[in-house]
Amino acid sequence: MAQPETADLAKGADFAEGADFVADADVAADARPRPARRAAGAERRPWYYELSPLVALDMGILVLFLVAMLYLMPTGQVADASFRIQYLERRIAQIERENQSLRMKIAQAGDLRALEAAARKRYGMVPARYVHFAHVPASAQQLQAPPDGGVAEEQYPFSSRWDIAREQFRDLIGGSAPSAEEGADAP
Amino acid sequence: MPRETVRAAHVRVIQAIAMLGALLVALSLVWLQAIESEALSARAQAQYQDDIQILPERGNILDANHALLATATYRDNVEAAPNAVRGSGMPVQAMARDLAPLLGKSEGEIAALLDQPDKRYTLLAKGVTPAVSDRVKELIREGRAPGITLAPMAHRTYPLGMLAAHALGFYSQSGSGQYGLEGYYEALLRGEPGRRLSYGAPFSKETGGVSQVLQPAEPGADLVLTLDSAVQHVVERELEAALERFGASSGSVIVMDPKTGGIIAMASRPTYDSNAYQEAHSPDGDAFANPIISQVYEPGSTFKVITLAAALDSGRISPHTAYYDGGSIRYGGEEFSNWDGKGHGQSDITDLIAHSSNVGAVFVGSQLGKEFFYEYVAAFGFGTPTGVDLWGEVSGFVPNPDSRTWYPSSLATNAFGQGIAVTPLQLVTAVSAIVNDGVLMRPHLVQEIHTPEGVRRVEPMAVRRVVRPETARTLLAMLVEASTRSESSMHLIEGYTVAGKTGTASIPLETGGYDQEFTIASYVGFGPVEDPRFVILVKIDRPTVEPWGSLVAAPVFRAVASELFLYYHIPPSTAAQTLVKRENVGQRQ
Numbered sequence: 152m153a154q155p156e157t158a159d160l161a162k163g164a165d166f167a168e169g170a171d172f173v174a175d176a177d178v179a180a181d182a183r184p185r186p187a188r189r190a191a192g193a194e195r196r197p198w199y200y201e202l203s204p205l206v207a208l209d210m211g212i213l214v215l216f217l218v219a220m221l222y223l224m225p226t227g228q229v230a231d232a233s234f235r236i237q238y239l240e241r242r243i244a245q246i247e248r249e250n251q252s253l254r255m256k257i258a259q260a261g262d263l264r265a266l267e268a269a270a271r272k273r274y275g276m277v278p279a280r281y282v283h284f285a286h287v288p289a290s291a292q293q294l295q296a297p298p299d300g301g302v303a304e305e306q307y308p309f310s311s312r313w314d315i316a317r318e319q320f321r322d323l324i325g326g327s328a329p330s331a332e333e334g335a336d337a338p
Numbered sequence: 339m340p341r342e343t344v345r346a347a348h349v350r351v352i353q354a355i356a357m358l359g360a361l362l363v364a365l366s367l368v369w370l371q372a373i374e375s376e377a378l379s380a381r382a383q384a385q386y387q388d389d390i391q392i393l394p395e396r397g398n399i400l401d402a403n404h405a406l407l408a409t410a411t412y413r414d415n416v417e418a419a420p421n422a423v424r425g426s427g428m429p430v431q432a433m434a435r436d437l438a439p440l441l442g443k444s445e446g447e448i449a450a451l452l453d454q455p456d457k458r459y460t461l462l463a464k465g466v467t468p469a470v471s472d473r474v475k476e477l478i479r480e481g482r483a484p485g486i487t488l489a490p491m492a493h494r495t496y497p498l499g500m501l502a503a504h505a506l507g508f509y510s511q512s513g514s515g516q517y518g519l520e521g522y523y524e525a526l527l528r529g530e531p532g533r534r535l536s537y538g539a540p541f542s543k544e545t546g547g548v549s550q551v552l553q554p555a556e557p558g559a560d561l562v563l564t565l566d567s568a569v570q571h572v573v574e575r576e577l578e579a580a581l582e583r584f585g586a587s588s589g590s591v592i593v594m595d596p597k598t599g600g601i602i603a604m605a606s607r608p609t610y611d612s613n614a615y616q617e618a619h620s621p622d623g624d625a626f627a628n629p630i631i632s633q634v635y636e637p638g639s640t641f642k643v644i645t646l647a648a649a650l651d652s653g654r655i656s657p658h659t660a661y662y663d664g665g666s667i668r669y670g671g672e673e674f675s676n677w678d679g680k681g682h683g684q685s686d687i688t689d690l691i692a693h694s695s696n697v698g699a700v701f702v703g704s705q706l707g708k709e710f711f712y713e714y715v716a717a718f719g720f721g722t723p724t725g726v727d728l729w730g731e732v733s734g735f736v737p738n739p740d741s742r743t744w745y746p747s748s749l750a751t752n753a754f755g756q757g758i759a760v761t762p763l764q765l766v767t768a769v770s771a772i773v774n775d776g777v778l779m780r781p782h783l784v785q786e787i788h789t790p791e792g793v794r795r796v797e798p799m800a801v802r803r804v805v806r807p808e809t810a811r812t813l814l815a816m817l818v819e820a821s822t823r824s825e826s827s828m829h830l831i832e833g834y835t836v837a838g839k840t841g842t843a844s845i846p847l848e849t850g851g852y853d854q855e856f857t858i859a860s861y862v863g864f865g866p867v868e869d870p871r872f873v874i875l876v877k878i879d880r881p882t883v884e885p886w887g888s889l890v891a892a893p894v895f896r897a898v899a900s901e902l903f904l905y906y907h908i909p910p911s912t913a914a915q916t917l918v919k920r921e922n923v924g925q926r927q
Contacts, residue, residue, distance in 0.1 A: 248412040248490060251411060259497045261405060262498050262501075267575075282904060
């Protein structure tokens with residue numbers, strides 16, 4: 152077998168620099184030319200080693216952008232929801248205040264002093280001078296009584312024009328109040 | 339020196355510097371993170387956080403029909419951020435010129451408040467009217483008021499103005515309830531404040547963007563009263579009419595449910611508007627004190643009811659016990675006369691009530707003796723607060739028979755209601771006990787307390803039995819009979835069985851003795867007798883037209899009772915009576 156040329160040896164040594172295990176001593180001891188064994192990983196570098204720096208920079212920026220988006224999007228949504236909630240809370244508080252104001256106006260509108268004054272001045276209201284109570288037979292009471300046993304309708308007072316006129320006439324002629332029989336004209 | 343050695347030395351120096359730097363950084367981290375951590379953290383929080391108190395909403399006060407008597411409305415505080423004003427570049431003087439007339443302050447005052455560039459908050463005006471709020475909003479919209487904000491603040495309001503002012507009290511500018519229910523139930527009405535963290539950008543000094551509620555405010559409880567604003571209106575109307583008609587300086591009316599002790603209405607004049615309590619003034623004392631619980635008077639003849647109840651219950655007299663009324667009587671070394679100086683001859687106890695005989699009262703007091711008399715007076719609740727749920731109740735004054743200032747004649751005087759000082763509430767509560775079969779109830783105004791946890795009912799509370807039921811019924815029957823024969827019989831109500839007792843009391847003078855010119859005219863009555871729904875005490879002070887309780891106070895009782903019969907749908911007492919004539923009711927225009 153022919154001895155390898157020095158140049159070939161040098162080439163083989165250079166080549167072996169990339170290998171994991173080809174040693175100079177082995178080469179010296181056994182100068183037979185043989186193909187150097189190369190690790191599979193050493194032969195194939197990662198793909199990004201092949202990228203140009205500009206592309207790598209672009210990709211880095213893109214990754215950063217994606218990470219930032221992934222972080223910022225929920226954060227932004229939370230902040231937005233928080234502001235919405237606050238807005239709605241303020242709105243609820245405002246509506247409650249308006250509601251309270253309306254309740255206040257209703258209470259003021261129900262002021263009996265003002266109502267009575269208006270009724271007297273505008274509509275000429277005068278106090279009732281006579282009140283007529285009607286007696287309703289027990290059977291009728293049972294028929295009309297509410298199921299819960301509340302106050303029956305017949306107990307409510309009402310005025311009769313005829314009774315008032317009759318009483319006023321008695322006042323004029325100086326008579327007494329009507330007797331039970333006279334007054335009891337209700338059923 | 340070889341180059342490699344020099345290079346190695348340089349590397350070691352750089353390494354040492356780097357190590358030293360790293361050590362310093364590490365030490366700093368330890369210092370900041372471990373030792374100064376809390377202080378720095380607090381400083382940082384102070385720069386971007388504000389711990390704000392959330393004011394609770396004060397509870398409402400509602401009448402028996404849930405009509406609002408006291409509530410919260412909202413008015414704006416006008417606030418400014420002086421640092422923002424400065425940052426806006428708007429001249430402070432120009433803003434002050436716009437704001438001063440609206441806020442009722444001078445331009446100088448407003449300018450001084452705005453010209454504090456280091457401050458981030460100042461209050462320009464508190465609780466402005468809605469009209470002023472609208473004008474300020476306009477200025478903000480037009481860009482003429484940068485850094486100015488409106489903050490709504492709860493404002494205590496009494497929708498019915500003066501109605502039941504003495505019962506309600508008021509909410510003061512100092513931020514607490516005063517007098518009446520507002521004062522008594524302050525702890526319940528005010529609620530509990532909460533806490534909120536407000537975040538802003540560090541160093542911006544602006545807050546309000548984002549906030550976090552740490553602890554929500556707990557609103558105050560709502561109170562539902564036994565007081566009925568419709569009855570209260572009638573009572574106030576009739577009281578005012580009586581004061582005007584009889585030229586009286588002041589007066590009070592109270593309506594009580596004798597079965598529960600619930601106060602249905604209580605009114606006094608002069609009064610004030612709880613919305614404008616600052617304008618109230620009283621020439622002779624505390625303008626806000628409720629005369630029904632805070633002022634005492636000598637009740638006069640209305641107190642004879644108590645004397646009789648004690649004497650009947652102790653068995654010292656019976657309804658048929660007779661005595662001779664010669665117009666005057668001598669007891670304890672002093673002589674006592676009837677109010678009209680007239681004698682009524684041989685009389686019984688019903689005659690005593692009908693004629694309101696002082697001679698008879700002295701006779702009954704003498705039969706009763708001081709031990710029994712004062713024991714019963716104390717049992718009826720005189721001399722101690724009734725325990726009503728109102729701020730500012732006083733005890734009254736009952737002479738102590740064991741004291742050195744007490745004389746045997748004191749018993750005689752006390753028996754017809756002089757020389758003893760009671761509050762109107764004490765008297766109406768004591769009479770209510772007689773009407774309520776002898777059981778004294780604790781008077782109260784609140785029947786329900788509404789809290790976020792639920793509704794708590796305030797149950798009527800019996801204090802004690804004062805007299806036996808038989809005694810109470812006997813006395814009621816005597817009062818009914820006497821009422822038809824008394825001077826005030828004309829003020830009974832047609833169709834209804836009511837009864838009561840007049841009183842015309844002398845007014846003690848600070849200098850000693852009694853006022854010879856003026857009296858206190860009063861009437862305490864109840865109805866309908868068969869199922870009493872209310873007891874009414876009318877007290878008119880210093881009437882100038884007529885001095886007598888039968889002529890001044892009894893008509894007020896009649897007018898109020900007539901309205902109550904209708905309002906409560908109470909049919910006439912007499913089954914046959916169907917037409918009821920009403921007079922002098924609501925005549926005041």
